[in-house]
Amino acid sequence: MVKLAWLIPALPLLAWAVILLVGKRTPGKGAPIGIVAVAVGWVLSIGILAGVIGGNAPYHVDGTWAPISDQFRIPIGITVDGLAAVLLFVVTTVSLFVQIYSVSYMRGDERYTIFFAKLSLFTAGMLIVVLADNLLELLVGWEIMGICSYFLIGHYWEDHANSRAAIKAFLTTRVGDLGFMAGIFVLFWAARSFEISRIVDAAHSGQLSSGTITLGAVLLFCGAIGKSGQFPLHTWLPDAMAGPTPVSALIHAATMVAAGVFLVGRMYPVFEASPAALNEVAIIGAVTMLIAAMLALIQDDIKRVLAYSTVSQLAYMMAGLGVGGYSAGIFHLFTHAFFKALLFLAAGSIIHSIHTNNLSEMGGLRKVMPWTFTTFTIGALALAGIIPLAGFWSKDEILTDAWRAGFGGGVEGVATSQAVAQVVFVIGVVTAFLTAFYVARMLWLAFGGAYRGAGHPHESDGIILVPLVVLAIGSVFAGVVGSPLVGSNNIGKWISTPLLPAEGAIQVNWGLVAATTVIALLGIALGGALYRRGLPEREYLERIPPLYTLLERKYFLDDLYEGVFVRAVTGQLAPATYWFDQRVIDGVVNGAGLGTRRLSRGLRYLQSGQAQWYAAALFVGVVGLAVVVTQVIGR
Amino acid sequence: MRLLYPLVFAAFLFSAGVYGVLARRNAVMVLMSIELMLNAVNINLIAFNAFLQDKVLAGQVFALFVVAVAAAEVGIGLAIVLLIFRNRETVNIDEVDLLRW
Numbered sequence: 001m002v003k004l005a006w007l008i009p010a011l012p013l014l015a016w017a018v019i020l021l022v023g024k025r026t027p028g029k030g031a032p033i034g035i036v037a038v039a040v041g042w043v044l045s046i047g048i049l050a051g052v053i054g055g056n057a058p059y060h061v062d063g064t065w066a067p068i069s070d071q072f073r074i075p076i077g078i079t080v081d082g083l084a085a086v087l088l089f090v091v092t093t094v095s096l097f098v099q100i101y102s103v104s105y106m107r108g109d110e111r112y113t114i115f116f117a118k119l120s121l122f123t124a125g126m127l128i129v130v131l132a133d134n135l136l137e138l139l140v141g142w143e144i145m146g147i148c149s150y151f152l153i154g155h156y157w158e159d160h161a162n163s164r165a166a167i168k169a170f171l172t173t174r175v176g177d178l179g180f181m182a183g184i185f186v187l188f189w190a191a192r193s194f195e196i197s198r199i200v201d202a203a204h205s206g207q208l209s210s211g212t213i214t215l216g217a218v219l220l221f222c223g224a225i226g227k228s229g230q231f232p233l234h235t236w237l238p239d240a241m242a243g244p245t246p247v248s249a250l251i252h253a254a255t256m257v258a259a260g261v262f263l264v265g266r267m268y269p270v271f272e273a274s275p276a277a278l279n280e281v282a283i284i285g286a287v288t289m290l291i292a293a294m295l296a297l298i299q300d301d302i303k304r305v306l307a308y309s310t311v312s313q314l315a316y317m318m319a320g321l322g323v324g325g326y327s328a329g330i331f332h333l334f335t336h337a338f339f340k341a342l343l344f345l346a347a348g349s350i351i352h353s354i355h356t357n358n359l360s361e362m363g364g365l366r367k368v369m370p371w372t373f374t375t376f377t378i379g380a381l382a383l384a385g386i387i388p389l390a391g392f393w394s395k396d397e398i399l400t401d402a403w404r405a406g407f408g409g410g411v412e413g414v415a416t417s418q419a420v421a422q423v424v425f426v427i428g429v430v431t432a433f434l435t436a437f438y439v440a441r442m443l444w445l446a447f448g449g450a451y452r453g454a455g456h457p458h459e460s461d462g463i464i465l466v467p468l469v470v471l472a473i474g475s476v477f478a479g480v481v482g483s484p485l486v487g488s489n490n491i492g493k494w495i496s497t498p499l500l501p502a503e504g505a506i507q508v509n510w511g512l513v514a515a516t517t518v519i520a521l522l523g524i525a526l527g528g529a530l531y532r533r534g535l536p537e538r539e540y541l542e543r544i545p546p547l548y549t550l551l552e553r554k555y556f557l558d559d560l561y562e563g564v565f566v567r568a569v570t571g572q573l574a575p576a577t578y579w580f581d582q583r584v585i586d587g588v589v590n591g592a593g594l595g596t597r598r599l600s601r602g603l604r605y606l607q608s609g610q611a612q613w614y615a616a617a618l619f620v621g622v623v624g625l626a627v628v629v630t631q632v633i634g635r
Numbered sequence: 636m637r638l639l640y641p642l643v644f645a646a647f648l649f650s651a652g653v654y655g656v657l658a659r660r661n662a663v664m665v666l667m668s669i670e671l672m673l674n675a676v677n678i679n680l681i682a683f684n685a686f687l688q689d690k691v692l693a694g695q696v697f698a699l700f701v702v703a704v705a706a707a708e709v710g711i712g713l714a715i716v717l718l719i720f721r722n723r724e725t726v727n728i729d730e731v732d733l734l735r736w
Contacts, residue, residue, distance in 0.1 A: 019735030353722075606736050607734075608732065608735050609735025610728075610729065610732055610735075611728055612658075616657050619657070
């Protein structure tokens with residue numbers, strides 16, 4: 001089974017090409033091709049994950065893509081270890097159900113076929129990242145996702161705002177990618193290899209200087225910041241909601257944003273070897289989780305609430321990784337994928353029904369959309385971290401790790417400083433409260449009270465509801481898998497490597513569990529109490545004007561980027577390069593053509609048509625050659 | 636045998652041919668001048684053959700080839716001149732300058 005792992009990314013890649021070429025003429029307009037391709041991958045992934053759970057050794061195969069010289073070659077290969085197996089399962093599951101869902105959601109769309117082609121390519125990109133055994137290959141998948149996110153966010157490009165959002169997403173992640181590429185080269189220079197296993201070994205064994213490791217890790221993390229929407233490059237993620245809802249689900253649950261967290265997980269020994277890098281990861285995570293959760297409090301667009309919650313939850317994973325919780329961070333990635341995909345698809349079901357994203361135009365949907373309501377509630381409670389749903393277990397594991405690193409005397413082998421871990425823990429608890437609060441706000445505004453909109457809400461059809469139900473089941477049980485209920489630190493065991501041994505059984509801190517549960521319930525209760533009667537005339541936070549302005553303007557970050565960077569480029573740099581291109585580059589090219597024409601206009605009169613002149617020239621030439629040969633060369 | 640005489644003779648003959656090719660207006664005269672040049676070459680070939688006392692007579696054989704080729708060339712050349720005369724009622728090659736700018 002594991003030997004067929006290369007098929008998992010290859011099939012969606014093939015599906016992309018097939019859909020693009022002949023999709024329109026096949027039955028189902030190309031959708032079944034993509035679904036079948038990822039479904040086969042899904043089955044294979046389940047087999048591979050089962051193998052990993054059964055204790056199979058990691059599978060690795062590689063070859064040479066481009067032999068540059070004896071010392072330097074560009075490798076290509078795949079690694080299927082526990083981490084990859086878990087991610088393969090998550091990615092193919094979410095992608096499969098998102099594609100099934102899209103069959104109904106996108107029905108009637110004028111770019112229906114191409115939409116499925118792009119979904120397949122997007123999935124393939126993420127699967128390449130997951131299976132890559134070297135950083136260059138990882139970068140290839142990484143960039144495939146970058147361009148696909150651009151296409152998919154701009155799927156409705158007729159609306160100018162959407163194409164702007166697509167460009168913003170592409171350029172913002174590109175800023176991070178620049179650091180990522182620099183990081184790849186730093187690590188390549190230091191370890192003399194692109195292969196992840198060699199880099200990781202070199203970093204772990206102390207072969208590299210600590211400065212190099214820190215530089216490489218921090219630069220790699222830049223890429224993760226961009227892709228995973230961490231502060232200060234998180235601004236593209238909420239705007240990415242311009243894409244169709246299934247795309248949002250795919251981006252936010254399985255592909256793209258998960259890639260950043262996966263990258264940190266994949267290169268974790270490098271981060272572990274550098275306290276500074278680990279602290280940076282933890283601090284960025286802590287800052288992001290708080291500011292994103294605050295922003296989610298005041299959004300009216302249901303997808304934006306979910307987008308900010310994604311940013312916040314990804315920051316949870318980052319912070320978890322930052323405080324030494326390797327398995328906790330990946331565990332949260334695993335559970336988050338299920339409930340966030342569920343939430344987005346359920347939100348899409350609402351949007352499909354009433355044709356608006358705004359919470360202020362919803363309300364009372366509980367009765368008309370019972371299936372959507374039930375599944376959405378499961379996802380929302382999982383997000384809020386209510387026992388025993390998925391989010392609870394992983395979130396609690398992260399908080400437990402932060403507690404141990406911060407207050408519990410530290411964790412063996414983890415370099416994060418105690419103060420940072422304490423900050424992570426406190427902010428994590430605050431964020432847990434805020435999360436529960438905005439989840440409750442969203443639930444009540446969408447489903448509670450009376451319907452405030454102008455549409456005719458109705459329950460969605462079966463093709464939309466089946467993925468919801470499946471993912472809801474996943475949201476219930478995905479957390480239990482790694483919980484202390486069914487074994488000691490299952491996820492940690494699966495994804496452990498020789499360099500990252502499983503941390504052993506999770507020591508459940510029942511006091512902490514009780515505290516976080518109470519905090520989450522408090523948040524839900526408060527949110528419910530405040531928003532039970534629908535949206536107030538003025539948001540409650542508006543009573544604190546400075547804070548509200550700050551949140552409404554998104555901490556002025558967009559204004560900063562727009563005002564400084566974008567204006568500098570479009571105002572000065574772009575006209576200057578345009579002038580250079582038009583005058584200098586085109587000047588040389590056009591000048592070459594013009595010069596030739598001018599010159600030949602004069603020279604063509606030599607072609608007189610007088611055969612005797614030609615003969616005379618020939619004769620003079622032959623005599624001249626004879627003179628040269630005999631007098632100059634012959635001497 | 637003195638090589639000088641035939642060579643000087645051939646050089647004069649060739650020069651006369653070159654003059655005829657470059658200076659004559661009448662296309663038939665140009666063709667005849669070309670024959671002069673070819674025959675100058677023939678004289679050279681024969682002269683060297685005799686001078687070197689070549690047993691296989693390569694020079695004479697080549698001279699025969701040149702004579703044959705020259706006959707063919709004149710056949711084609713005269714045909715072209717006839718066609719030009721039929722079309723344009725002239726054999727003055729100064730007036731035949733269609734292939735120009």
